Amino acid sequence: MPSRVPDASHHKHLDFNSVKELPESHAWTSLLGDYPSGPDSCGVGSVPIIDLDDPNAQKLVGHACSTWGVFQVTNHGVKNSLLNSIEAAGKSLFSLPIQQKLKAARSPDGVSGYGVARISSFFPKLMWSEGFTIFGSPLEHARQLWPQDHNQFCDVIEEYEKVMQQLAGRLMWLMLGSLGITKEDIKWAGPKADFKGASAAIQLNSYPACPDPDRAMGLAAHTDSTLLTILHQNNTSGLQVLREGAGWVTVPPRPGTLVVNIGDLLHILSNGLYPSVLHRVMVNRTQHRLSIAYLYGPPTNVQISPLSKLVDPSHPPLYRPVTWTEYLGTKAKHFNKALSSVRLCIPLNGLVDVNDHNRVEVSWRQLPYIKMM
Ligand SMILES: C=C1C[C@]23C[C@@]1(O)CC[C@H]2[C@@]12CCC[C@@](C)(C(=O)O1)[C@H]2[C@@H]3C(=O)O
Numbered sequence: 001m002p003s004r005v006p007d008a009s010h011h012k013h014l015d016f017n018s019v020k021e022l023p024e025s026h027a028w029t030s031l032l033g034d035y036p037s038g039p040d041s042c043g044v045g046s047v048p049i050i051d052l053d054d055p056n057a058q059k060l061v062g063h064a065c066s067t068w069g070v071f072q073v074t075n076h077g078v079k080n081s082l083l084n085s086i087e088a089a090g091k092s093l094f095s096l097p098i099q100q101k102l103k104a105a106r107s108p109d110g111v112s113g114y115g116v117a118r119i120s121s122f123f124p125k126l127m128w129s130e131g132f133t134i135f136g137s138p139l140e141h142a143r144q145l146w147p148q149d150h151n152q153f154c155d156v157i158e159e160y161e162k163v164m165q166q167l168a169g170r171l172m173w174l175m176l177g178s179l180g181i182t183k184e185d186i187k188w189a190g191p192k193a194d195f196k197g198a199s200a201a202i203q204l205n206s207y208p209a210c211p212d213p214d215r216a217m218g219l220a221a222h223t224d225s226t227l228l229t230i231l232h233q234n235n236t237s238g239l240q241v242l243r244e245g246a247g248w249v250t251v252p253p254r255p256g257t258l259v260v261n262i263g264d265l266l267h268i269l270s271n272g273l274y275p276s277v278l279h280r281v282m283v284n285r286t287q288h289r290l291s292i293a294y295l296y297g298p299p300t301n302v303q304i305s306p307l308s309k310l311v312d313p314s315h316p317p318l319y320r321p322v323t324w325t326e327y328l329g330t331k332a333k334h335f336n337k338a339l340s341s342v343r344l345c346i347p348l349n350g351l352v353d354v355n356d357h358n359r360v361e362v363s364w365r366q367l368p369y370i371k372m373m
């Protein structure tokens, strides 16, 4: 029998080190029934790779955002040594004994800390992963994890946050610039237009090697609630994105390359021009996968709504204004219905939100709209 750790959170926490067989609690029966898998050979191509030093970077980013909602970047300015350090920090955290990790467990209504995927409650089966979320200072949880020596972990996190914040600001302007948005259009970017007041979370994800990977799910399909997410993955494959009309496409790891994806708030800000991409993580039999997601959003209380430059009589605002705080609450409560719940208009042909799994597969951008009640 696999050992489950008794704690107050209903035996959700598995000691992955001691499991030899996939427990029923983690066995997903209908994994492959949703969309076709692995279509890399069907001519749909692969997730674009963009060199940020390319003079055409803005155009390439804009194209990748509107067609894929995800791309990879090189020459992003983040040192390999920092990527190695954050990976090592994640490894050292997840290799702690489970009882130690649970000392830093996320509280039921909290954001930060150790635990199972937050979206687990929407699924009948548990996921083959564990995570650690940092929102604000990691100090308190780091002290619980390493009572003698938490400084090294905190220093790496602090440095990572600083560097990622800069990169995220740069990416924001590449994405918005390609829509014709200028600094005057986004007052909340601050006087220097550097998005200094932005908020962000760091999510460390661990996907242990799995005895029965075909029936397990690392992280179920979701979109991020962010403006954008920057992801570093170790050298193990697993991330897949859903490409309309093609199915799940794997984003293979490339050393030193970061994955960038659009989140729901940028989808709203762009009035639907940039899709927030649906993604998931598969696991494998032999390799431990680790990823670090930098989840980037606006200042928590700024109202995000479709930019007025992107709205006209034939392109009415598709979403009502919403703050990140409000949207995170909606996502936590309604999960894949969150985006539709702030929607104002739908095309005459039916539902369209990328993460509404009942959506009708139509190309909708040119369609007339009807107002939602
Ligand atoms: C800022 C956040 C986005 C997130 C919820 C959170 O408060 C911290 C963790 C984030 C994450 C990472 C895994 C997928 C996701 C849907 C989840 O359950 O937790 C995202 C959340 C999100 O984007 O809504």
Ligand SMILES: O=C(O)CCC(=O)C(=O)O
Binding pocket: 203, 205, 219, 224, 231, 233, 238, 239, 279, 280, 281, 290, 291, 292, 293
């Ligand atoms: O592990 C990954 O590749 C993806 C993680 C992810 O989607 C997330 O943290 O939101």
Ligand SMILES: [Fe+2]
Binding pocket: 222, 223, 224, 229, 279
């Ligand atoms: Fe994600």
